[in-house]
Amino acid sequence: AVTIATNMAGRGTDIQLGGNVEYRVDDELRDMPEGPERDAAIAAIKAEVAAEKAKVLEAGGLFVLGTERHESRRIDNQLRGRSGRQGDPGLSRFYLCLEDDLLRIFGPDTLFSRMMKNNLADGEAIGSKWLSKAIETAQKKVEARNYDIRKQVVEYDDVMNDQRKVIYEQRAEIMDADAVDDVVLDMRNDTVNAIVGEACPPGTYPEQWNVPGLKARVSEVLGIEPDIDAWLQEDVIEPDIIEERIREMAEAKVNEKATQVEEGMWRSIEKSVLLQSLDHHWKEHLATLDALRQVVFLRAYAQKTPINEYKREAFGLFERMLEVIREDVTGTIMSLEIREPEVPSLPELPDFLTTHFDPFTGEDNSADIDGGTLGTVAATLPPRQSPMPEASEELFSGEISRNAPCPCGSGRKYKHCHGKAA
Known part of the structure; x- marks a missing residue:
């Protein structure tokens, strides 16, 4: 017998001569x-x-x-x-x-x-x-050659895997925690520190500070308008003092928002904002690392080791992602508005529901219907068992078919009108 196979066949199987x-x-x-x-x-x-x-x-x-x-x-x-x-x-x-x-x-x-x-x-x-x-x-x-390729793939994957462990560990802690107010508070403090540190570098004089940029960043991220110009007129003013005051104003604004809802609801809001921001920026970070991995080999033309350059760039991107997450969570919580759910208004009813014709007189009584809602329309409609109109005995002198219209003029069949009473 002849068996033709592409590549390799029969591995793990005992090929018995003569048959099995x-x-x-x-x-x-x-x-x-x-x-x-x-x-x-x-x-x-x-x-x-x-x-x-x-x-x-x-x-x-x-x-x-x-x-x-x-x-x-x-x-x-x-x-x-x-x-x-x-x-x-x-x-x-x-x-x-x-x-x-x-x-x-x-x-x-x-x-x-x-x-x-x-x-x-x-x-x-x-x-x-x-x-x-x-x-x-x-x-x-x-x-x-194949071993070097596999080894290089593992080295690149290890960089991403180390970052993945950090993110997943933080996410698991957030999911298991009953309240994340401490995490949100640390993020808010770090964000304020970064904003003030960028506009007021250490070792500089107030004249060298970027006051307009500080005002714009505080307003954009925190949604507050501190009187920084008045603070600069004080005799002793330091970046630490400005940071402490901005932090207190931000804390007061958050506490005011938290008092508008129940404690459990506020904790749920903080956790939801934190998880959504973390997941969104982590996915973007993974896409950025994939793009970096495709082009980092070009660093070899500059006599640099691509894997070392990838590690350095990936670490910088990871640090930047954490800063963006802190700023995003802080800005979202500071800018959110708590509103009571609005009761949806009833839709307008068509004319055939808002217009009422009297079945006996044929007159339009829609002017007597107030508001045009379904409840008022239903209230003005005649009852299902309306009283039979009075009629003289002369109308019923002859034989009348049960399915014929009632001679009283009600518009109903005789068997459902005076014929029923008979």
Whole structure:
């Protein structure tokens, strides 16, 4: 039997010469009940497999024919191992072409010239230990190259994985915590410190401070308007004093918002804002790292190691992401507005609901309906069992069909009007 397979086949399976008795029994005798007949059939299958195995052994066993060498010696060895299993005889042989990618790209530079000098005829086989050694050397080159690629991928993934552990750990703590007011307070204090530190660098004089920029940033992020110009007129003014005052104003504004709702509701709002901001900026950070990974190899042209440059840039981006999260959470909580839910107004009813015609007089009584709402319309409609109008006995002197209109002029059938009373 001949089995044609692409790449490698049969790994992890015992290829039994002559066939597999268990598989054949399960396939051929699946519906046969237990008994002497089934036992006889099993014995026949065993005898047939034994006879076929003897023929295969006489022919030389399992023969593995490879049409090329793989880039990895491990796969070639696994294919060779398919023959000669369980002590059975077997043979494996590989055929190669000098135009195979393995020899053309990774083979020795002088391989072609040496081969061509022998004046070989088309289709003539070359068999020598030197050629086998050259093939093995080419495979070693490919294996080393693939190992370096895998090692580099792991190094890049480790950078992202370290940051992922930090973010997921913080997120798990937020999810498990009953209240995150301490985290939000620390973020607000860090944000105020960063804003003041950017506009009022340490070791500078008040004349050198960026007061307009400080006012704009405080108004943009915190939503407050501190009188910084008046503070600068004081005899002793330091960045720490400005930071403390801004922090107190921000704290007072947050406390005012917190008193407008229940304590549990406010905690839920803080946790929701914190988680949404963390997830949003983390996803953006992952996309940025993927883009950085695609272009960081260009640093090699500047005689720099790409992986080291990636680590340095990724760390800077991570620090920047944490700053943005702190500022985003602070700004969102400072600017949110707490409102009572508005009761939706009822939709306007169409004319056929707001217009009421008297069924007896045919007059339009819609002017008597106040507001046009469904409740008032329903209140003005006549009851389902309206009283029967009075009628003289002369109208009912003759025989009247039950399904005929009632002679009283109510518009209903006789059986539902005066006929019902009769």
